[in-house]
Amino acid sequence: MRFWILFWGLMAVAIPDHIYAQGTVQQVVGDLVYVKGLSADLDGKLRVAGDDGAVLQVIKVLSNVVVARVVEENGSPVKSGDRTQVDDGTLAGSPRRVVHAMRVSVAPRIDGRLDDAVWRQAQAAEGFVQRDPKYWMPVTERTVVKIIYDNEKIYFGFECYDKNPGLIVTNNMRRDSQLSGDDNIQLLLDPFNDKQNGVFFIINALGARADMLLSNEGRTTNEDWDCIWEARCVRHEMGWTAEIAIPFDQLRFNPSDEMEWGINMGRYIGHKNEETAFIVGRHTPSPRRRYQMTDMGVLRGLKAVERKRLFQVKPYVLPGTSRNFAGDEGENRTFEAGADVRYGLTSNLALDVSYNTDFAQVEADQEQVNLTQFSQFFPEKREFFLEGAQLFDFGEAASTRGGDVRPPTLLFYSRRIGLDGGQPVPILAGGKLAGKAGRTSIGALNVLTDSEMLDTQTLPRRNFSVLRIKRDVLARSNVGFIWVNKQSEVSDGGWGDYNRAGGLDFSFSPSTAVNVQAFYARTWDRDSEEVDDARYLRFSYSGTKYAGSATVLEVEDNFEPEAGFVNRRRGIRGFRRYNVNLSYLPRPRVANIRNLRFTPDIQVIEDDEGEVPFQRFRLDGVLALQTADRFLVRVERTRDVVTRPFRPSSKRPDVAIPPREYTFTSIRLGPDTANYRKLQLDFDFLVGTYYTGHLYRVTAENAYRPNGRLGIELIYDGNWIRLPQANLNIQALSTRLIYSFTTDFFFKIFAQWNSDSESVGANFLLNYRFRPGSDIFFVYDHGFGTDGDLHQTGRAVLLKVSYLIGL
Numbered sequence: 001m002r003f004w005i006l007f008w009g010l011m012a013v014a015i016p017d018h019i020y021a022q023g024t025v026q027q028v029v030g031d032l033v034y035v036k037g038l039s040a041d042l043d044g045k046l047r048v049a050g051d052d053g054a055v056l057q058v059i060k061v062l063s064n065v066v067v068a069r070v071v072e073e074n075g076s077p078v079k080s081g082d083r084t085q086v087d088d089g090t091l092a093g094s095p096r097r098v099v100h101a102m103r104v105s106v107a108p109r110i111d112g113r114l115d116d117a118v119w120r121q122a123q124a125a126e127g128f129v130q131r132d133p134k135y136w137m138p139v140t141e142r143t144v145v146k147i148i149y150d151n152e153k154i155y156f157g158f159e160c161y162d163k164n165p166g167l168i169v170t171n172n173m174r175r176d177s178q179l180s181g182d183d184n185i186q187l188l189l190d191p192f193n194d195k196q197n198g199v200f201f202i203i204n205a206l207g208a209r210a211d212m213l214l215s216n217e218g219r220t221t222n223e224d225w226d227c228i229w230e231a232r233c234v235r236h237e238m239g240w241t242a243e244i245a246i247p248f249d250q251l252r253f254n255p256s257d258e259m260e261w262g263i264n265m266g267r268y269i270g271h272k273n274e275e276t277a278f279i280v281g282r283h284t285p286s287p288r289r290r291y292q293m294t295d296m297g298v299l300r301g302l303k304a305v306e307r308k309r310l311f312q313v314k315p316y317v318l319p320g321t322s323r324n325f326a327g328d329e330g331e332n333r334t335f336e337a338g339a340d341v342r343y344g345l346t347s348n349l350a351l352d353v354s355y356n357t358d359f360a361q362v363e364a365d366q367e368q369v370n371l372t373q374f375s376q377f378f379p380e381k382r383e384f385f386l387e388g389a390q391l392f393d394f395g396e397a398a399s400t401r402g403g404d405v406r407p408p409t410l411l412f413y414s415r416r417i418g419l420d421g422g423q424p425v426p427i428l429a430g431g432k433l434a435g436k437a438g439r440t441s442i443g444a445l446n447v448l449t450d451s452e453m454l455d456t457q458t459l460p461r462r463n464f465s466v467l468r469i470k471r472d473v474l475a476r477s478n479v480g481f482i483w484v485n486k487q488s489e490v491s492d493g494g495w496g497d498y499n500r501a502g503g504l505d506f507s508f509s510p511s512t513a514v515n516v517q518a519f520y521a522r523t524w525d526r527d528s529e530e531v532d533d534a535r536y537l538r539f540s541y542s543g544t545k546y547a548g549s550a551t552v553l554e555v556e557d558n559f560e561p562e563a564g565f566v567n568r569r570r571g572i573r574g575f576r577r578y579n580v581n582l583s584y585l586p587r588p589r590v591a592n593i594r595n596l597r598f599t600p601d602i603q604v605i606e607d608d609e610g611e612v613p614f615q616r617f618r619l620d621g622v623l624a625l626q627t628a629d630r631f632l633v634r635v636e637r638t639r640d641v642v643t644r645p646f647r648p649s650s651k652r653p654d655v656a657i658p659p660r661e662y663t664f665t666s667i668r669l670g671p672d673t674a675n676y677r678k679l680q681l682d683f684d685f686l687v688g689t690y691y692t693g694h695l696y697r698v699t700a701e702n703a704y705r706p707n708g709r710l711g712i713e714l715i716y717d718g719n720w721i722r723l724p725q726a727n728l729n730i731q732a733l734s735t736r737l738i739y740s741f742t743t744d745f746f747f748k749i750f751a752q753w754n755s756d757s758e759s760v761g762a763n764f765l766l767n768y769r770f771r772p773g774s775d776i777f778f779v780y781d782h783g784f785g786t787d788g789d790l791h792q793t794g795r796a797v798l799l800k801v802s803y804l805i806g807l
Contacts, residue, residue: 030127181675
């Protein structure tokens with residue numbers, strides 16, 4: 001008797017309870033089945049009760065429901081009320097949702113209507129789930145997606161139902177405008193299916209579109225990337241539809257008889273502030289969650305797709321006239337011509353060659369006010385350097401290319417080429433090789449700049465070369481190498497003046513929530529006999545309720561990558577920087593509150609003698625409402641040691657902060673209204689001590705978009721500094737007026753004023769994209785100085801016509 005009691009006791013322990021766990025189907029949405037009553041920790045498959053019951057694969061376990069996808073229907077569709085039980089079998093592969101593409105022989109007409117016969121033949125994918133506000137619950141408005149392809153392009157059709165179509169939000173019509181607050185659809189493709197790099201497309205209900213490159217598992221985005229693709233949308237009494245066509249030659253992938261791509265699709269319903277997706281990853285309030293590449297579905301059905309050998313020529317002509325009033329010079333009439341050529345060496349490796357590269361249409365840098373002893377960091381906006389830019393990343397991973405709160409340390413910073421102190425330097429020619437072979441990413445760049453007289457300085461000819469190789473390892477990790485060479489022509493002939501940098505790096509992601517990054521780099525310079533190094537290590541964790549990171553960066557005295565960027569504090573050469581932050585992300589069950597975020601952040605800088613000249617503690621609190629409006633409170637305490645006089649204003653060089661140790665405190669607060677509102681208000685107020693005195697600051701980024709065509713933006717940074725020596729008022733104001741005739745035809749007026757640099761700039765841009773990749777730009781620039789009376793400093797009028805030829 002005791003034997004049998006012991007035997008059955010051991011069997012009860014040995015046999016998992018989930019074999020006998022049973023539940024009831026609550027609802028079925030697309031291929032998703034919601035099952036209640038299963039209390040066990042499930043990671044396998046379910047079977048609907050009955051001889052021919054469907055087989056389900058568990059893909060998400062929530063606190064009170066299990067979400068599974070239908071793997072085998074077995075002749076009987078799943079319906080509400082069906083009983084299920086846990087099957088003791090296993091299913092091969094990870095529980096990824098699947099969407100199928102169908103090959104067609106006749107391409108659809110891209111007009112946004114989805115009325116072509118080929119769409120009726122395609123397999124529909126639905127069952128989108130909420131990312132917010134109700135995590136992984138069925139959406140309140142149905143979304144259906146169909147995917148087809150031919151030899152040239154892949155096509156996506158979205159049917160977005162809405163029970164209140166009159167409330168659909170459409171505030172933007174211009175390409176590459178801010179679409180996140182409009183009703184929109186999103187498409188994330190990972191053609192290599194490596195969960196490392198991808199492409200992201202977003203389209204609103206007016207057909208306005210934007211695109212970006214993703215790298216570093218989606219942690220880094222390149223919003224200035226410009227893909228050649230088509231999209232049209234149509235609104236109707238049941239919602240709206242979108243039709244998308246992306247040429248295969250715009251994507252990089254490994255051709256095979258049957259490919260599998262990573263894919264995710266999303267939709268934002270503006271008037272409900274409801275974010276939905278085909279696959280939802282971690283439950284996080286981060287606005288960057290839509291770019292996560294660790295949680296993807298799989299796209300199947302792409303068979304025998306051969307990526308056409310890419311060969312594109314894009315010539316341009318640029319007549320214009322300009323005048324420099326400072327030198328009392330006459331009108332300077334010019335006529336420039338050049339060309340960009342892109343040739344696909346393989347299906348995944350492209351060579352770009354540019355002759356007489358021009359960036360006349362690129363908007364001027366945003367005026368910034370810098371009241372610290374650190375350097376400013378500006379984003380890259382030039383098309384030649386943006387294509388494939390993620391391949392050349394080496395150093396601290398910036399969340400975006402420019403504008404980061406903490407400028408990164410980079411071994412290669414493309415703005416060092418063709419720009420000096422913000423002024424353009426002619427680029428004679430450039431070549432770039434970028435792509436992927438198997439699991440190895442390859443990037444090579446060579447650019448020659450001409451000599452140029454800037455103010456009283458003559459810059460020599462310079463040659464920049466970069467070689468970057470990165471190898472994917474394990475599931476979501478990589479190791480890499482970079483070599484950067486800057487060579488300058490010397491007065492007695494030859495190219496003996498050089499600065500070089502090289503380094504090794506890796507990124508290791510043992511799970512979707514944990515990432516470890518590190519690099520080791522060294523520089524060599526003709527003018528320095530010493531070679532010095534830089535080292536970096538970062539650990540980050542991103543969970544549902546908690547997130548955080550710890551970073552150490554060490555830079556030695558003579559580490560100086562002249563083609564890179566090092567954010568040194570003024571007066572310090574060698575240093576160690578420590579950063580630690582932790583975020584707590586509660587979601588209180590309080591009416592109208594969606595989530596809270598509390599983030600303490602500590603930064604400490606130590607010099608090479610062990611002294612601590614700078615340390616800062618910052619505590620952020622963010623309240624996010626169900627309406628998508630937010631409110632920020634920030635308390636900051638800083639200790640800063642000034643070793644030599646520091647002048648916060650270039651206009652008043654007589655006012656300096658004397659050397660000694662300072663400790664000052666500030667508090668900042670303000671609202672940030674939802675992006676879907678026609679009037680968007682984002683402003684905050686700061687008050688606190690500042691070195692020997694006090695600082696009062698008002699910043700604002702406001703916009704008014706009464707309809708999809710017209711947009712008025714205002715960015716203001718006002719600083720009132722009260723010091724014993726003097727009172728300083730430093731202000732910067734930028735305004736944009738944008739009017740869109742269509743999604744491909746708009747004009748923009750951009751004006752800026754900076755009281756400290758005593759400058760005013762005005763820019764008028766008319767852009768018409770008359771066919772994919774081909775543009776007409778009319779540009780008028782006018783600069784003024786405000787020192788003394790208002791006077792002209794420069795003027796330029798340019799007409800640029802470019803035409804993309806696909807061969």
